[in-house]
Amino acid sequence: EVQLVESGGDLVQPGGSLRLSCEVSGFTFSSYWMHWVRQAPGKGLVWVSRIGRDGSSTSYADSVRGRFTVSRDNAKNTLYLQMNSLRAEDTAVYYCVRDSGGRGFDPWGQGTLVTVSS
Amino acid sequence: DIVLTQSPGTLSLSPGERATLSCRASQSVLSIYLAWYQQRPGQAPRLLIYGASSRATGIPDRFSGSGFGTDFTLTISRLEPEDFAVYYCQQYGNSPSTFGQGTKLEIK
Numbered sequence: 001e002v003q004l005v006e007s008g009g010d011l012v013q014p015g016g017s018l019r020l021s022c023e024v025s026g027f028t029f030s031s032y033w034m035h036w037v038r039q040a041p042g043k044g045l046v047w048v049s050r051i052g053r054d055g056s057s058t059s060y061a062d063s064v065r066g067r068f069t070v071s072r073d074n075a076k077n078t079l080y081l082q083m084n085s086l087r088a089e090d091t092a093v094y095y096c097v098r099d100s101g102g103r104g105f106d107p108w109g110q111g112t113l114v115t116v117s118s
Numbered sequence: 119d120i121v122l123t124q125s126p127g128t129l130s131l132s133p134g135e136r137a138t139l140s141c142r143a144s145q146s147v148l149s150i151y152l153a154w155y156q157q158r159p160g161q162a163p164r165l166l167i168y169g170a171s172s173r174a175t176g177i178p179d180r181f182s183g184s185g186f187g188t189d190f191t192l193t194i195s196r197l198e199p200e201d202f203a204v205y206y207c208q209q210y211g212n213s214p215s216t217f218g219q220g221t222k223l224e225i226k
Contacts, residue, residue: 035215045155045163045206045217061214095162104153104168104210111162 002026002107004096009112016086016116022079022096022109030054030074033099036081038092039111046092049081050099064090086116120144120209124218130226137194139221141207146187151211154183154192157220158203166205167192197223 008020022034036048049060049070058070069082079096093111100106121144131137141152154167165174167183170190180195194201202225207218 044220045208047215047217050215059213099210100165100168102150102169103172104165104174105155105163105208105215106165106168106174108162108164 002098004098004107004109006094006096006109006112009094009114011115011117012086013118014087014116017082017084018086018114020081020083020094020096020112020114022081024077024079024096024098027098029072029077032101034070034072034079035097035099035105036070036079037095037097037105037108038090039095040089040092043092048094051079083114086114088116090114091116119214120147120212120216122207122209122216122218124205124207124221126221127219128222128224130224131197132226133197133199135197137192137197137201137223139192139194139205139223141185141190141192141218143188143190143209147190147209148211149186149190151209152183152185152190153208153210154181155206155208156201156203157206158200163206194223199225 003025006022035050051070055072067085071080095111096109097105123142125140149170152170155163157163171183182193204220
């Protein structure tokens, strides 16, 4: 069974840092691009970042570029999102998602909640 | 960035009825990179349709997608109680990938 399990969400003060993890199982992690997508409370889905199969290619939404860094450890089957200089508007559930190579984003993890507040 | 606009914002229907959800893009989207997702309360999104019209694994055939260019449609032929949820369209052919704002399908 394909599974993606996020962790690391927490309450953090503005300006703080947090690292999210997404541990995957049930598929060959190194064969897929991966994404982070977030959803603010009561709002819609917003793409945040993506990373290529070997980690050498990354891209970011304008709203997080320069503050967030996506990475992966294919030996550990784990995706990461390092989040620095956090702002209140970064408050959201963060989902890790597999890019199914033209067949959409599938599946999604259950999400981890990041709350930025003083 | 490609802006996706979904309509209506909220759709009120009864079980057994047909639902038609629209997604309009600000510029042409390659059909092979248009997807639809369902999100039930408290759950992660679930892929329903990819490539504008291909059902994802395990998705019932009452769900169908169509369209090309800038206009896409998700149709649910006969609503079941579990279909009342929020639906999002997404384009993933142009970077950044973008989502519509969602259509809430509620029980009338």
